[in-house]
Amino acid sequence: MADLSVVFAGVSMKNPVIPASGTFGYGREYDQFYSISRLGGISVKGTTLAPKAGNPPPRIAETPAGMLNSVGLQNGGAKKFLEYELPNLKSKDLAVIANIAGATVEECRQLAELIDGSDVDMIELNISCPNVKQGGAAFGTNCNSAAEVTRAVRGATSKPLMVKLSPNVTSITDIAKAVEAEGADAVSLINTLLGMRIDIKTRRPVLKNNVGGLSGPAVFPIAVRMVWQTANAVSIPVCGMGGIATAEDAVEMMMAGASCIQVGAALFADPFAPLKIIDGLDRWCNENGVKNISEIVGTVRPW
Amino acid sequence: MYKQGKYQIISKKAIAKGIYDMEIYCPEIAVQTECGQFVHISADGFFLRRPISVCAVDKVRGTLRIVFEVRGNGTDKISQLNKGELIDMIAPLGNGFKVFPGKKAVCVGGGIGTPPMLAVAAEYGADATVICGFRSASAVILQDDLKAQGNRTILCTDDGTAGRKGFVTDALKELLETEKPDVIYACGPDVMLRAVASMAKENGISCQVSLEERMGCGVGACLVCACKAVKNGEEYFAHVCKDGPVFPAEEVMF
Ligand SMILES: Cc1cc2nc3c(=O)[nH]c(=O)nc-3n(C[C@H](O)[C@H](O)[C@H](O)COP(=O)(O)OP(=O)(O)OC[C@H]3O[C@@H](n4cnc5c(N)ncnc54)[C@H](O)[C@@H]3O)c2cc1C
Ligand SMILES: Cc1cc2nc3c(=O)[nH]c(=O)nc-3n(C[C@H](O)[C@H](O)[C@H](O)COP(=O)(O)O)c2cc1C
Ligand code: FES
Helix, strand or coil: CCECCEEECCEEECCCEEECCCCCCCCCCHHHCCCHHHCCEEECCCECCCCECCCCCCCEEEECCEEEECCCCCECHHHHHHHHHHHHHHCCCCEEEEEECCCCHHHHHHHHHHHHCCCCCEEEEECCCCCCCCCCHHHHCCHHHHHHHHHHHHHHCCCCEEEECCCCCCCHHHHHHHHHHCCCCEEEECCCEEECCEECCCCEECCCCCCEEEECHHHHHHHHHHHHHHHHHCCCCEEECCCCCCHHHHHHHHHHCEEEEEECCHHHHCCCHHHHHHHHHHHHHHHCCCCEHHHHCCCCCCC | CCEEEEEEEEEEEEEECCEEEEEEECHHHHCCCCCCCEEEECCCCCCCCEEEECCEEECCCCEEEEEEECCCHHHHHHHCCCCCCEEEEEEEECECCCCCCCCCEEEEEEHHHHHHHHHHHCCCHHHEEEEEEECCHHHCCCHHHHHHCCCEEEEEECCCCCCEECCHHHHHHHHHHHCCCCEEEEECCHHHHHHHHHHHHHCCCEEEEECCCCCCCCCCCCCCCEEEEEECCEEEEEECCCCCEEEEHHHECC
């Protein structure tokens, strides 16, 4: 047995595998397949202050090796998360990451303040949702606004703070540096890439929102590249995601510079994907003489 | 508990043009499956699974039966699986039909909405009247199965090539002039469901409909399968995979 445990921005996890925000709810559903306590952590569905209805359907479109979604942050609001979901998650053995997504800087600050007083292990500030009209990617595609919202949230919480970056930018490293300078303890990337599908029979977009976020294996090479560039540009740790479906993908992402990883869309094809990745990482470490998984982080040898 | 695994197909046949009937051996799933639930099937080479309703459950033999139409590339791929091969599915999923034993039921199936009606009508035997509608005689399915389980059947085709000419809603309207069933079940195109739901309401009969929406996880975690619903006067997005696929008709905003 290799040692898969990691300490990520001060948060201890028994393995580096975390289901990605929005793909795993609050763990209740997948807990009916297997015990979610086997996971390193969970990043819960993006939370807003008030409940949010989300976008009209269809909200999903299939793509080659992936999918588009336009859920639009449907969630029950911070109060429901803290009172109903968090106690259940805290009764399990895994790190709880609260993903927050305010429409304004002030809403993000208030969310952080509320969550600061709870048992949450880490806050993931989502400045990259492509499916909402306000906030979301509007924060994450500009260095000044990314810095401003990070500063406000940093001032409201002493919890480990991870900022989730958008790939829909010219230079993701500039944004990463901007949030690092404002006191972010870590960054996570990538959120979904903006995409579109059209039904050629009806000449209508498949998604009612017209456009949506692309994820799944199709985005994996882009995610690896962005994680590599970002890990080389900042000194805070990186949580890597985007298209990870197998243990080999996870190893590749960690070699690019990710200290831990998240698994999203792959769950829809295989609900057991995170467990297979954990078991596969253990096997891979044993076969390759790696004693502690953290040894491989950032060990790619670029030409 | 949700199950995911590869299960053996023990029979497969085409029952109409482009419509396939498969029986799958999956005892651990069959014991927990209720009529109206669905299975989420992996199609080789496609990223997302395809949701398909349960058409019959045999808890003794440990089998599920599904009947599906080839609509696009994914269902085409699934239709190429043969007897003896394995099918990868997640099941049993969703909330099924609420059954009231001893009561009188009318089941309304439009086209490929018929398979789940077979499952619910099985619970009622002679107490169920099943009204089915198809484009034409070549698309008619499952009539012998319905009769074999003791149901009264009323067959309609759009062009009159089998049964009576016209829509299921015409047949339902006529039936409701002389009979008052306790419950109506329906699955089919939205326009049909809307019409059935409003007739049920006018006649003060409780009605359950099975809905379709594009899905990701199939278990209620990703929130992509939204449908507009209303409860206690409040509109919200329910999720077809977990809150449905069967909904009380009065809660659906068609
Ligand atoms: C709860 C439920 C039960 C169903 N039961 C049956 C059944 O018993 N028999 C049957 O023939 N069909 C059934 N369907 C419809 C069936 O899921 C679709 O026909 C199928 O997904 C189409 O896949 P495709 O690859 O052939 O088509 P494509 O159009 O190529 O599919 C592209 C994408 O859209 C999705 N999609 C397309 N049409 C539908 C649809 N109507 N509903 C949901 N997703 C869709 C696909 O799953 C896929 O992700 C059911 C749908 C739902 C939601
Ligand atoms: C259905 C769906 C919903 C998502 N919702 C959120 C969300 O609420 N907050 C967030 O930060 N990211 C959200 N994401 C993005 C994922 O967390 C992840 O960044 C992205 O999907 C890339 O990873 P993947 O390719 O493994 O899915 C969502 C993704 C999907 C597919
Ligand atoms: S398909 Fe994921 S919530 Fe319904």
